[in-house]
Amino acid sequence: MEMTGAEIICESLLREGVDTIFGLPGGAVLPFYGALSGYPKLRHILVRHEQAAAMAADGYARATGKVGVCSATSGPGATNLVTGLMAAQMDSVPIVCITGQVPRAAIGRDAFQETDITGITLPVTKHNYLVMDVRDIAPAIKEAFYIARTGRPGPVLIDVPKDVLAGEKIEFEWPAEVDLPGYNPPGEPDARQVRVAAHLINQAERPVILAGHGVLISRAWDELRELAEKAQIPVITTLLGIGAMSTEHVLNMGMPGMHGMAYASLAIDRSDLVIALGARFDDRVTGRLSDFAPGAKIIHVDVDATEFNKNIVADAPVLGDLKDSLRALIPMVQPNVHLDWIKETDTLRAEHPSLFIRKSDVLLPQQVMKQISDETNGEAIIVTGVGQHQMWAAQHYGYKEPNSLITSGGSGAMGFEVPAALGAKVGRPEKTVWSIAGDGGFQMTLCDLATAVENKIDVKYAILNNGSLGMVRQWQDFFYDKDFFATIYSGNPDFVKLAEAYGIRGIRVTKQEDVAGAIQEAMETPGPVVVDFVVKEDEFVYPMIPAGESVHEMLEEPEAESIIS
Amino acid sequence: MAQKHTISALVENHFGVLCRVAGLFSSRGFNIDSLSVGETEDPSISRMTIVVGGDDSVLEQVVKQLDRVIDVIRVIDITQGAFVERELMLIKVKADTTTRAEIIQIAEVFRAHIVDVCPRSMTIEVTGKNDKIQAIIGMLSSFGIEEIARTGTVALLRDSAVQ
Numbered sequence: 001m002e003m004t005g006a007e008i009i010c011e012s013l014l015r016e017g018v019d020t021i022f023g024l025p026g027g028a029v030l031p032f033y034g035a036l037s038g039y040p041k042l043r044h045i046l047v048r049h050e051q052a053a054a055m056a057a058d059g060y061a062r063a064t065g066k067v068g069v070c071s072a073t074s075g076p077g078a079t080n081l082v083t084g085l086m087a088a089q090m091d092s093v094p095i096v097c098i099t100g101q102v103p104r105a106a107i108g109r110d111a112f113q114e115t116d117i118t119g120i121t122l123p124v125t126k127h128n129y130l131v132m133d134v135r136d137i138a139p140a141i142k143e144a145f146y147i148a149r150t151g152r153p154g155p156v157l158i159d160v161p162k163d164v165l166a167g168e169k170i171e172f173e174w175p176a177e178v179d180l181p182g183y184n185p186p187g188e189p190d191a192r193q194v195r196v197a198a199h200l201i202n203q204a205e206r207p208v209i210l211a212g213h214g215v216l217i218s219r220a221w222d223e224l225r226e227l228a229e230k231a232q233i234p235v236i237t238t239l240l241g242i243g244a245m246s247t248e249h250v251l252n253m254g255m256p257g258m259h260g261m262a263y264a265s266l267a268i269d270r271s272d273l274v275i276a277l278g279a280r281f282d283d284r285v286t287g288r289l290s291d292f293a294p295g296a297k298i299i300h301v302d303v304d305a306t307e308f309n310k311n312i313v314a315d316a317p318v319l320g321d322l323k324d325s326l327r328a329l330i331p332m333v334q335p336n337v338h339l340d341w342i343k344e345t346d347t348l349r350a351e352h353p354s355l356f357i358r359k360s361d362v363l364l365p366q367q368v369m370k371q372i373s374d375e376t377n378g379e380a381i382i383v384t385g386v387g388q389h390q391m392w393a394a395q396h397y398g399y400k401e402p403n404s405l406i407t408s409g410g411s412g413a414m415g416f417e418v419p420a421a422l423g424a425k426v427g428r429p430e431k432t433v434w435s436i437a438g439d440g441g442f443q444m445t446l447c448d449l450a451t452a453v454e455n456k457i458d459v460k461y462a463i464l465n466n467g468s469l470g471m472v473r474q475w476q477d478f479f480y481d482k483d484f485f486a487t488i489y490s491g492n493p494d495f496v497k498l499a500e501a502y503g504i505r506g507i508r509v510t511k512q513e514d515v516a517g518a519i520q521e522a523m524e525t526p527g528p529v530v531v532d533f534v535v536k537e538d539e540f541v542y543p544m545i546p547a548g549e550s551v552h553e554m555l556e557e558p559e560a561e562s563i564i565s
Numbered sequence: 566m567a568q569k570h571t572i573s574a575l576v577e578n579h580f581g582v583l584c585r586v587a588g589l590f591s592s593r594g595f596n597i598d599s600l601s602v603g604e605t606e607d608p609s610i611s612r613m614t615i616v617v618g619g620d621d622s623v624l625e626q627v628v629k630q631l632d633r634v635i636d637v638i639r640v641i642d643i644t645q646g647a648f649v650e651r652e653l654m655l656i657k658v659k660a661d662t663t664t665r666a667e668i669i670q671i672a673e674v675f676r677a678h679i680v681d682v683c684p685r686s687m688t689i690e691v692t693g694k695n696d697k698i699q700a701i702i703g704m705l706s707s708f709g710i711e712e713i714a715r716t717g718t719v720a721l722l723r724d725s726a727v728q
Contacts (some may be wrong), residue, residue, distance in 0.1 A: 118581060122588045127635040130580060147635060182577060182638040306629040309622065 002169040004162060005134040006035035009098065012141035014040055017140045018069050020057060020222040020426055022056040022419075026073020027113060029100025031166035045455055046428065048447040050077050052419035054084020054155075055445070057095040059383060059420030064427035065219065067076050067148050068095040074102055075113030078120075078159070083413050085124040085155045090410025091240060094153035096144050103163040104132060126154030132161070134168050139175050146178045151185025152304040153217060186303055189320030189328055197275075197299045197316040198332035204273035204297075206341045207233045210256070210285075213240035214278010214302060215408075218322035221245065221402050224277065227326060234345050236264045238279050239394055239408045246400045247378070253345060254354075257285040259391040261497075262543045263351035265551040267345050268293050276300045279321045281311040282410065283547075284422065291550035292500055301325050317539045354543055356560040357397060363512050365389060365464040365535040369396035372434060375519045380404070380432040383421040383459075385441030386412045388470035391541045393436045398504050417443030421459045422451055432460070432523060439465040439492055452528040460522045461530045463495055466537045474540050478555075498529035508532045569598060570624045570644040571720050574613045576675065577636040578604065585634055586613065595619065595627050599717030600650075614719045647726030653692045654714045655680070656702065659709035660687040668708060675701045686711055 003011065009032060022045050025033040047053045050072040057068030070090075072078050073140055078099040078252050088095050102111040118130045129140045137160065144156040201207060217226050221244050225364040228235045228245070234253045235245050245252045252259040256268055265287075268274060274296045279285070286292040289311060289507070300307070301312035301322060308317040318325050357366045361379040369392045372380075378398035383406040384390040388405055399405055406424055421435035442463050452459055499506030505525050509518045509532070522529040543555035576582050576704060583602060590597050598616040605612050619628050624642060632640045660668050661684065668687055677691035691701055695718065702710070 119584060122581070123592050128581075132580075180635065183635050304633070306626065306633050308629075309625055469648050 001172070004031065004035065004164040004166055004169050005137050005334070006031040008134065008137045008170075008172050009160070010035050010039045010042060010163075011172050012174065013069065014039070014144045016067070016141065018067070019043060020045065020060065021069045021071055022053040022060075022423065023071035024048075024050050024053060024073070024077060026077045026100065028074035028102055028162045029071060029077070029098075029165070030073075032071065032098065032100060032160070045422070047451050048420070049445065050080035051415070052422070052445055052448040052451065053411070054081040054095065054097060054424035055416055055419035056426070057097070058084060058088045058093050059406050059423030060427040061093050061095055061423070062420075063381060063403055063424035065403070066427070067145055068423060069098070070095065071098045073100045073113065074117070075115045076156070078117040079115060081157075082121060082124060082205065085121055085157065087408045087411040087413045087416060088155040089124045089126065091408065092153050092217060093155070094148035095155045095197070095464075096141075096148050097155065097157045099157060099159045100165065101130070101161040102157045104161045105163075107161065117157065117423050118137060121157050124155070125157050128157040128159070131160045131164055134164050134170055137164070137177075138173060143178045143180060144280070146185065147180070151183075166554075186254045186320045187324055189301075189318045189325045191328070193316065193318045194325065194331050194332065197301070197318050198329055200273055200297055200299055200316055201231060202334045202336070204428045205338065206271045206344075207231070207273040207275060207338070208253070208267050208271045209233050209235045210238065210268070210274055210276045210279050211235055211241040211244045212238045212277065212279025214322045215241055215244040218278060218303070220277075220323040220326055223323060223326035223330065225249070225332065227330050230330065231333050232338050232342060233275070234267060234342070236268065238282070238285055238409075239407065241279060242394060242405045243399045243402045247398045248400060253349075255394055257287070258545050258547070259395070259541050259543065260285075261354035261395070262554060262556055263345065263348040263354065265543075265545065265554065266348050266352065268296070269551045270344070271296045273297050273299065275301070277301050277326070278303075280307045283311075286311065287545050288548055288550045291552070316399065351564060352556065353560050353562050353563055356557055356563055357396070358557070358559040360536065362536040363510060363515070363534065365466070365533070365539055366392050366396050367512060368462065368464060368533045368535065369393050369436070371515045372519055373397040374378045375516060375523070376432055376434070380434050381406060381424050381428060382436060383417050383424055383436050384436045385417040385438055386414045386471075387441060388474060388539070388541050389436055389438045389464040392464070396437060414441035417441060417447050418445040418461070421461070422448060422457050425457050425459050433458075435459050435461045437461065437463045438470055439463055439467060439489060439495075440469045442491075446498070449499070449504060449528065449530070453503055456527065458526065459528050461528065462537050463530065463532050465492070465495065465532050466535050466539065467492060468537060471541070473510050473538070477538070477540070477557065478544070479546070488499055495530060495532040505529045506532065508534065510534045568618070568620060570617050570619070570627075571648065571650060571718060572615045572617060572628065572631070572640060573643050573720060573722075574615065574631055574640045575605070575613050575638045576613055577638060578611045579636050580610050582611070582636045583613075585636070586631065589634065592671055593626065593630060595623065596716055599715070601717035601719050603719075614717070616718050641722070643720055643722055647723040648720050649719040649723055650694050650718055651692055652695060652698055652718045654698050655682075655688060655690055655714045656705060657686055657688045657711040657713075658705045659685065659711060661685060664708055668705065671704050673700070677701065698711065
């Protein structure tokens with residue numbers, strides 16, 4: 001049967017196992033929407049801003065391990081995707097975005113809603129396509145999904161002119177294979193590299209594992225646990241690696257870096273071997289590079305060779321898929337105990353109670369996060385925005401399972417929480433999903449509360465509301481002489497009334513004793529709920545290693561001293 | 566003076582590849598001295614020859630980042646091996662009756678060709694390695710150089726060195 005380009009896109013998406021598309025139509029992409037309405041198996045979720053479409057596809061992908069899909073029209077519709085593409089790119093998340101483009105004859109003539117989106121997104125996509133012939137659509141889609149999901153995952157954008165969507169009809173032919181001579185994602189690691197790494201592990205007396213996002217992407221959490229338990233190695237998870245090992249596991253030493261637990265950063269500082277698994281030595285983790293892990297050899301296992309020696313020189317790089325690499329490595333690692341080292345790390349935990357929450361008359365945001373953790377038993381999916389609340393969510397929630405923290409790490413895109421939570425809930429409807437926002441980020445993407453209402457997406461929205469751009473304010477307090485210029489939000493709306501305006505239950509909490517009840521009420525109320533937690537205005541995230549500094553310059557919660565015995 | 570490396574990359578002749586590579590270099594802060602690109606014996610594949618400034622750690626990143634681009638098929642740092650390197654330059658130099666003969670002599674020494682002449686100037690075409698190009702520029706500069714157009718380096722590995 002002969003089909004238009006738009007229909008071919010729909011057929012191709014079905015062949016790739018797609019069942020959900022987040023998008024917002026417009027002129028150039030309208031033929032695609034015309035075809036889409038005849039494909040009920042492709043559920044389209046209409047958003048209120050294209051940024052939400054990209055971020056919802058991202059949240060969906062992180063929660064499910066599948067490729068997220070979004071669509072937008074040309075020009076401003078497409079450019080509204082860019083922040084979401086950057087977020088997916090920085091955190092290696094597989095999404096495919098389909099954008100409409102002006103007709104081929106109009107390209108390059110400043111047509112209405114025309115922009116060179118493939119040019120604009122070159123640095124924020126793993127790859128992109130401008131499809132100029134209807135015969136190229138199916139191959140482009142097959143390649144796009146393959147590229148998005150394999151190797152180091154990432155976003156792929158496909159730009160299709162309107163007259164390719166709705167012009168010539170051809171027979172639909174699904175290609176048997178992809179032909180990408182320049183793309184060969186690594187699989188099994190080189191045996192010599194594995195041997196060198198195993199040797200270093202067997203020799204080490206103070207090893208740590210630094211588990212990053214790669215462990216989750218490669219679904220290698222069982223292998224991680226096996227390695228850690230076999231050789232009794234403490235596991236430190238980066239922000240994006242949280243969930244790779246349960247926070248309840250005795251070997252889990254938490255998160256390192258700028259706002260990580262002091263004992264995690266100190267353990268790395270004192271280690272003689274850092275085994276980095278699918279982590280990229282980001283500056284938020286390392287601080288000043290010359291002072292990072294000064295006494296340690298470095299094993300670096302990664303699927304992307306560009307990460308070796310980019311920030312940290314690797315003594316033992318291992319190039320390969322993480323799961324395959326660990327499977328090759330584990331048999332060569334000897335069972336071990338490191339008793340003195342484990343005792344030393346226990347002492348570090350006792351001497352640096354980084355998760356200490358002090359008593360306060362005013363509601364503390366850390367308390368709210370801890371309460372959400374208690375009420376959900378550490379089993380919800382937590383989706384955060386960016387800022388102080390993000391760090392408290394990373395610190396004070398007791399994550400038990402993989403893919404239970406969804407957060408914009410590398411890009412740090414505020415407002416990520418509302419749309420990404422929509423995507424996560426759509427992908428994992430059986431889980432409780434909490435979106436954790438600051439009042440700053442929430443106002444960037446709250447328009448998509450309407451999407452939750454319209455599609456009955458049962459996300460619980462918590463706002464840690466301190467009336468300010470909290471993290472920036474903290475930096476001004478610490479480093480800019482408390483000049484709180486442009487960080488005080490005195491014009492915030494009444495978030496409860498705002499929620500009600502969307503037809504959503506809104507709850508306001510101002511006192512510690514009301515927190516648990518509000519959380520329970522939110523979870524027992526069917527449908528989306530917004531809880532406005534009015535928290536202490538000038539609370540600081542501790543610990544903090546200031547930018548460009550090292551663990552030796554770390555600032556810790558002053559009152560924590562009081563509980564060290 | 567910073568080290569220079571010559572990199573040869575085979576890329577799929579797709580719309581936007583040159584843009585993506587150029588963008589990669591600028592966004593990563595790599596220092597491009599010259600970039601030359603053209604079709605190979607296979608019209609679906611182009612060869613890019615890029616001369617990059619920087620030390621070994623920069624070079625390692627350049628090669629790997631280039632290789633990671635989906636449309637880039639193969640990347641070779643040919644500075645290490647034995648290679649043939651050439652560049653073509655057109656140089657327009659001021660020339661009048663008093664200086665023309667000397668300029669022609671200089672061109673002969675460099676085995677360069679005169680491709681245009683008029684009462685006030687002369688255009689010379691010269692091919693060779695980078696140091697030869699630099700040398701003739703040096704010899705002609707005292708006469709007054711009006712314009713220069715250079716192609717950038719192209720290079721291939723010497724099979725003879727391998728065999």
